[in-house]
Amino acid sequence: MPHHRDGYQTALSGVGALILAVAVLPLLFLGVQGATLLNTEAIEVFTRPDTGWAVLRTLSLGLGVAALCVGIALPLAWLTHSTDLPGRRFFQLGLNLPLAVPSYVSGFIVMATLGHGGWLHELLRPLGVEQMPEIRGGLGATLALLYSYPFALIGLQAALESLDPRLWEAARSLGCSPWRAWRTVVLPQLRAPLLSGGLLIALYTVGDFGAVSLLRYKSLSYIIYLRQDSLSDAYRHEAVFLALMLVVIAVGLVIGSEKAGGEVQQALSAQSHGRPWPVVRLGRWRWPAFGLCCAVFGLGVALPVGLVAWWLARGLALGHTIPLPTAATLITLLLGVVGALLIVAVAAFPALLSRFGDEAASRRVRLTSHVGYALPGIVVALALLSAVTAWAWPLYQTVQLLLIAYLIRFLPLAMHTLSESLMRQSPSLYDAARSLGCTPPRAWWRVILPNSRAALAAGWLAVFIAVIKELPITLLLGPIDFGEGILEDPPRFETLATRIWTLTADEYFSEVAPVVLLLLATATVGLLLRPDTQHRRGAP
Numbered sequence: 035m036p037h038h039r040d041g042y043q044t045a046l047s048g049v050g051a052l053i054l055a056v057a058v059l060p061l062l063f064l065g066v067q068g069a070t071l072l073n074t075e076a077i078e079v080f081t082r083p084d085t086g087w088a089v090l091r092t093l094s095l096g097l098g099v100a101a102l103c104v105g106i107a108l109p110l111a112w113l114t115h116s117t118d119l120p121g122r123r124f125f126q127l128g129l130n131l132p133l134a135v136p137s138y139v140s141g142f143i144v145m146a147t148l149g150h151g152g153w154l155h156e157l158l159r160p161l162g163v164e165q166m167p168e169i170r171g172g173l174g175a176t177l178a179l180l181y182s183y184p185f186a187l188i189g190l191q192a193a194l195e196s197l198d199p200r201l202w203e204a205a206r207s208l209g210c211s212p213w214r215a216w217r218t219v220v221l222p223q224l225r226a227p228l229l230s231g232g233l234l235i236a237l238y239t240v241g242d243f244g245a246v247s248l249l250r251y252k253s254l255s256y257i258i259y260l261r262q263d264s265l266s267d268a269y270r271h272e273a274v275f276l277a278l279m280l281v282v283i284a285v286g287l288v289i290g291s292e293k294a295g296g297e298v299q300q301a302l303s304a305q306s307h308g309r310p311w312p313v314v315r316l317g318r319w320r321w322p323a324f325g326l327c328c329a330v331f332g333l334g335v336a337l338p339v340g341l342v343a344w345w346l347a348r349g350l351a352l353g354h355t356i357p358l359p360t361a362a363t364l365i366t367l368l369l370g371v372v373g374a375l376l377i378v379a380v381a382a383f384p385a386l387l388s389r390f391g392d393e394a395a396s397r398r399v400r401l402t403s404h405v406g407y408a409l410p411g412i413v414v415a416l417a418l419l420s421a422v423t424a425w426a427w428p429l430y431q432t433v434q435l436l437l438i439a440y441l442i443r444f445l446p447l448a449m450h451t452l453s454e455s456l457m458r459q460s461p462s463l464y465d466a467a468r469s470l471g472c473t474p475p476r477a478w479w480r481v482i483l484p485n486s487r488a489a490l491a492a493g494w495l496a497v498f499i500a501v502i503k504e505l506p507i508t509l510l511l512g513p514i515d516f517g518e519g520i521l522e523d524p525p526r527f528e529t530l531a532t533r534i535w536t537l538t539a540d541e542y543f544s545e546v547a548p549v550v551l552l553l554l555a556t557a558t559v560g561l562l563l564r565p566d567t568q569h570r571r572g573a574p
Contacts, residue, residue, distance in 0.1 A: 049383045057403045057442055061281060063417035067274045076271035080279075089279060091172070092240050092253040096287070099176055100236040103183035104228055110330065111190035112216065113323050116199075116311035120320070125327045126191070132334035133184035133496070134554050136503040136531060138244030141178040143338050145169060145249070148177070153341075170250045178245035181334060182238050185496065186231030189451050192492040193227040194220075196455060199311040212314055230450040233291040234407075237446070240283055243410050243506060254280050255410040262412065277413050281405055288404045339554065342547045349544025356545055359533055363552055366502050366529045369433075370556070373440045374448075374498035378490060380441060381448035385456050386478060403449060406442035411506035414443055419510065431513045439507045444500045448493030455489030456482065502556055505531045530556070 071077065079085055113119045114126045135143075147153050150166045158166075169177075197220065205215040246256045254276055261273035316323055349356055384399040406414050418439050422429045429435045467477035483490070512527040530553045537546035 054399050054402050060414050060417040061405050064278050068278055071271050079272045079275050088254050088257055096236040096240040099179045099239045100232040103235045104186050104232045106183045107186035111187055115194045117314045117316050120324045128331050130184045132181040133499050135181050135338055137242050140181040141245040141248035144174050144178045174249040175246050175251040179239050182235050185234045188492045189227040189231045192451050192488045195488040226454050229291050236287050237407050241410050284404050342550045345544050346547035354544050362528045362530050362533050370498045370502040373501040374494045377441055377497045378448045378494050381452050385452040403445045407446045415507045415510035436511045439511055440501050444497050447496040451489040451492045455486040503531050505535050508532055
C-alpha cells in the first residue's frame with residue numbers, strides 16, 4: 035500500500051506542477067518584460083510618491099471591502115442556514131444574486147442612485163438639497179464593490195452545510211444560550227472559510243477594473259489600464275512594473291491570510307451524515323433579522339433590477355426598438371457551463387494534493403494560482419496574447435485560449451471551498467475505502483469527492499457567475515468565428531458582459547436593460563441548478 039500511495043502522490047505532484055506552469059504564465063510574461071526594461075526610465079516608477087499612494091489606496095480598498103463583505107456575509111449565512119427566519123429558503127438563493135452584477139454595472143448603479151442628479155438627489159431636491167456629496171473616489175468604489183460579498187457567503191453556506199449539528203445540540207444541552215453556543219461552537223469552525231472568503235474578496239477588489247475606472251478611484255489596476263492604453267512607450271513600460279507591484283500585493287495577501295489562519299485543523303464535526311440541523315428560534319430577533327435580509331436583498335438585487343427595469347420602461351415608452359441578444363445569451367451560457375466544469379475539475383487536483391499529497395507542492399500551487407486572480411483581467415489577457423503570438427500561434431483567438439485565461443483567472447474560486455471541504459473530512463473515510471481494496475483514485479472518486487458535493491457545487495456556481503460576467507479577458511481573447519456551425523448566420527463574438535460594456539460606454543441605457551436582466555436571470559438559473567439546494571429543499 036505505501037508503494038502505491040507514494041506513486042499516486044507523485045502523480046498528484048506532477049499534475050500540480052502542470053497547473054503551476056499554466057498559472058505562472060502571466061507572472062512569467064511580466065518578469066521577462068520587467069527584466070528587459072530594467073535599464074529604462076520606467077523603473078523610476080517604484081520611487082515616485084504617487085506610486086506609494088496608489089499602493090496604499092489599493093490595499094485600503096481591498097482590505098476595507100473584504101472586512102465589510104465578511105461582516106455582511108457571516109450573519110446572513112447563519113440566518114439562512116437553520117433558523118426560523120421568515121423566507122429562509124428564498125434568501126438562501128436571493129442573497130447570492132448580487133454576485134452576478136458586474137462591477138462596471140454596480141459602479142453605474144452607485145452613480146445613478148447617489149450621485150448628482152441621481153434617484154436620491156431627485157427625491158431630496160424638493161427639500162432644498164441642490165448639491166450631493168461627491169460619490170466618485172474611494173467611497174463610491176467601496177459601495178460598488180460591496181456587491182462581491184457573496185464570495186464569502188457561498189463558502190460560509192457550504193461550510194455550515196457540512197457542520198455536524200450534534201456539537202450545537204451538545205452545547206445547548208449543557209445550558210449554553212443560543213448566542214453562546216453559536217459563538218463558542220459554530221464560529222470557531224468557520225475560521226477557515228471566513229479567511230478564505232475575505233481573501234477572495236480582497237483579491238477581487240485589488241484586481242478590479244470596472245468599478246474603480248467608472249468611479250475614478252486611482253488604484254493600481256486603474257493606473258495600469260491608463261498606462262497600458264497610452265500611446266507613450268514609457269507609460270506602457272511603467273504598466274509592467276505596476277503590474278509586478280500588484281503581484282507582490284496579491285502574494286502578500288495570500289501569505290498574510292495563511293499566517294492568520296494557521297493550518298486548517300481536522301474538524302471533529304466533519305460529517306453530519308445527512309442529519310438535519312434543528313430549527314434555531316430567533317425569538318425577538320426574528321423580525322429584525324428578516325429586516326436585515328430584506329435590506330441586503332433590496333440594495334443588492336431589487337435596486338439594480340428596479341433601476342434597469344426603469345431604463346427598459348423608459349425606452350419602450352419612447353418607442354425604442356430593443357432587440358433581445360439571443361446569440362450573446364447562448365454564447366455566455368456555453369462559456370459559463372464549460373468554463374466552470376473545467377475549472378472545478380482542475381481545482382480538484384491541488385485540493386487532493388493538499389489533503390493526500392505533498393503539502394509544500396500544494397502551497398506553491400495555491401500561492402501561484404492567486405497571481406492570475408489578483409491581476410487585472412486586461413493584464414492576464416495581454417500576457418497570454420504575447421505568449422501565444424510568440425510560441426503558440428494556432429491558439430490565437432480560439433475558445434481554448436479563452437478557457438485557459440478563465441482557468442488562470444478563476445481557479446482560486448473553486449480551489450478554496452474544495453480544499454477546505456477535503457481538509458474537514460475524517461481520515462477514517464479514506465482509510466476505510468483503502469482497506470476495502472480501493473485504489474487512491476477510486477477512493478477519491480467514490481468516497482472523498484461525493485462527500486464534498488456542497489463544496490463542488492459552491493465552487494461551480496462561483497466560477498460560472500465569474501465567467502459569464504468577465505469583461506476584459508473576453509474582449510481581448512474572444513474568437514471571431516465562435517458559433518460557426520452552432521448558430522445560423524453567426525454574428526461577431528459577443529457575450530452578455532461585452533454587450534453590457536459596449537452599450538453602457540455608449541450610454542444606450544434602454545438597450546442595456548434587457549441584457550442586464552438576462553445576466554441576472556442566467557445567474558438565477560445557476561443558483562437553482564446547485565445540487566445542494568435540492569438537498570436543502572427536503573430539509574425540515
